[in-house]
Amino acid sequence: MPSGLSFMQAAGGQPPPSWEADWDSGYAVLQVDPRELFYHDLQLEEGKLWVSRLQSQSLQALYEGGEHVYSGWQDVPTWYLITVEDRALALVAQQAMAPMAKAAGADIVVRELQSGHSPMLSRPDEMAGLIEEAVKDMVIPLPAK
Structure with a gap:
């Protein structure tokens, strides 16, 4: 929001x-x-x-x-998942959110998943993979000693 x-x-x-x-x-x-x-x-x-x-x-x-x-996404790197087959939140609405955030200065990565509204239930392995990818992408390596 x-x-x-x-x-x-x-x-x-x-x-x-x-x-x-x-x-x-x-x-x-x-x-x-x-x-x-x-x-x-x-x-x-x-x-x-x-x-x-x-x-x-x-x-x-x-x-x-x-x-x-x-809007914390203005200050921290953010990932946004578009659930392409979502019947609760229209695809067109989802597709509008990330560009609005980017226009407001967000550092945002967008991914899509062929799932409905609850990908953690219908596509748990793919969801876990996306979370792992996001975590790896956001981890800042510590400087060498």
Whole structure:
């Protein structure tokens, strides 16, 4: 997120078609099958397991608190993973984030993975490889004695 903006401010203020804001309960309410949204690239039973572990998303966390948001990616090298088959966060939105960060001065490396929203579950080996690559890329060697 850009500094000073809540998640929804940065996203344009309106929820996507996949959920709606239920101000009476204070939570986001999904309008689609969460397995299809977050876990479509997992086996059916595994996807159902992860759906059973989901908890309600507070609207307050989405709409408020922007004044406390700081864009750490402006100060530290950052990696951003685009999940090409993501149904929860549109590919076009993901592809816009890194260039915006670069334009704001970020030192950012972008990688893509052919996965849905939860690559740590659907592509764990590839995800681990990307994390290892990022760590190696960011480690600054100590000077020789």
